[in-house]
Amino acid sequence: DILNIYIIVMLVTTVWLGAVGFADDYIKVFLKNKEGLSGRTKIIGQVSLGLFVGLVMWLSPEIVVREKVERVKKDVQIETVVTSEYNDNQPVTVSKAKKTTQTTIPFVKNNEFDYNLLNPFKGEGYEYVTWIIFILVVILIITAVSNGANLTDGLDGLATGVSAVITTTLGVFAYLSGNVIYAEYLNIMYIPYSGELVVFMSAFIGALVGFLWYNSYPAQVFMGDTGSLTIGGIIAVFAILIRKELLIPILCGIFLVENLSVVMQVSYFKYTKRKYGEGRRIFLMSPLHHHYQKKGYPEPKIVTRFWIVAILLAVITVVTLKIR
Template identity: 50%
Template sequence: MLYYLFRFLEQYNIPGSHLWSYISFRALLALIFSLVISAWFGEFFIKWMKRRKIFETERDPSIDPFGVEKKGVPTMGGLIIIVSILVPVLLLGRIRNIYLILMVVTTIWLGFLGFMDDYIKIFRRNKEGLKGKYKIVGQVSIGFIVGIVLYLSPDVVMRENVSVPQQNRTEVVKHESVAHKSLKTTIPFIKHHNLSYSDVMSFVGKHKVAAGWIVFVLMTILVVTAVSNGANLNDGMDGMCAGNSAVIGAVLGILAYISSHIGFASYFDIMYIPHSEELVVFLSAFVGAMVGFLWYNAFPAQIFMGDTGSLTIGGVIGVGAVIIHKELMLPILCGIFFVESLSVIIQTQWFKFMKKKGQRVRVFRATPIHDTFRKLDSQLDSTSRYILKGWPHRPFHESKITIRFWITTIILAALTIITLKIR
């Protein structure tokens, strides 16, 4: 809203109004606003929840070998995150931008889905929350909507990067002169090569473009669902998910800025995506909200984000990556989320497989994988055998595990950016 107001005032030569045309100014302002809002609204929200004694179902204190009990801590802190994102974005963003609209819709959609899960857990006293099939339907639905909109909207176009050889054995990267719809996406580590979903479906002949769009929509659904669930699993320790997501959001913001700047896009040999700079404003607000939330969520947590926050966070990351055609880089950037999900899948499937043979065998001491590092031998199921029972050799404090996971995410984030130069 403020963007359009100051752009209007610029016609009358109002001093300072031209600043609103700079994406860097609006992005940094969004970062500051989201930090301030999360700090102010967070304190108000926590006090309001405590006055009404709205707490999460009591967590098992025995899971922490250091005896830290987490009783009476409010949940649904994801509402703080959502408000801290949406208010700066609506004030500072170009709200008619299709990419910004998709990010806002994703935030509200998955925020509501997570809210319903938390509501059932707290007010209905049902520890299971929203049934898994309904969560999947909600995640698949928003993935489908995003994929279809990106397919149908005339504003969603790109200019592909083309390498032009020079006489002195150097190459200059240029972009096609006309923007058009494309099924190309970036493959990490490979130079001068963008994967086209239509090429993947070339075996269907003349229908390969239509088939390519079907694959693209399916990929969007897969990415949104997988990252959303990965973030949800990662939300198991104070500050864990918020800290990791802040780093991931910062990298996506950098990639969005590079993709929206034709000069930087040429330098890094990636596709130029017109009008995607508004994602930088959104992702700046996202990072600010994550860091601001850590003010209250860092150990020992004064509030938990709940599914209201974790499902929203994962969806935002997934949709943001799809919009800038960087979804294939998420396994690196969101490596922590990927490993968390993989550990649960391995543990569950292996246990089921061995149970059919009459044996109770687990792979890890606990899952998601971060719980493995804080589990005592005395807390293990005595009726089960553990393949990796001796790993790790001793339990760690929750705050140490969280910070080490942050460090790992920072390394993966740096590696993600490095892949642009390796290409």
């Protein structure tokens, strides 16, 4: 069903990564194994979800984009009119729906980027190679954002509050992309029926805020990997479906920095141990929020400041709609 395909993908994402996270928490809590699932097993779960999402976007005839939006006079006969909404007595029309690997790139006037530009091959089978590249990017994004949310979940209310800001912003983008009037005004891709995702995201934001009520310092409930992996996966897949995944480094800047802090810490420790015989650290502790804990900052202050940064990043992300 055209109206449901996006929702189906989001529900599968929720259950899929929820199951991976639950398995990890079950092993830690009930089987008394502090290691939980191996990192390799988690990665397999994330990669397999990315493969599923990428294939659905490739093979599903319902997931399309109507790139060009323009206005014509009432008396002009155009076959591509898809809406009866009027503004200033002029109907809005859009180009023919197409299956594409295009996405939105920020701070650029003609802000559509096509993954076929990354395809070094020409000739027969060119399209298939482009979609394979797209699927690999989808896998990378889902894995990175899911792990970023998981690493951010280290202080009371931190991951939940940051995620609520991110998901609210994505909900706004979904509404704009699914509304032909706003898509025309903002000169962004019109994605038919993507507005249906607003319903899903609204419910998800409500769940995050309700959870935050009890997860704020001092926390009464904890999400564990069941929640953090799922939250990251939902954010990544949602952004991919509405073709805003290249905004993730800005919008999910907190997740990105948390990820990088761990990568830098581990890499530098291994390098110095190999070179000097003892491991040295860049941060007092990683992920980054624990570094500030070690420096003596109170937990609520760290969380509040991370929320502020998340809000500023969300504002910058929304501003990219007009700053090009």
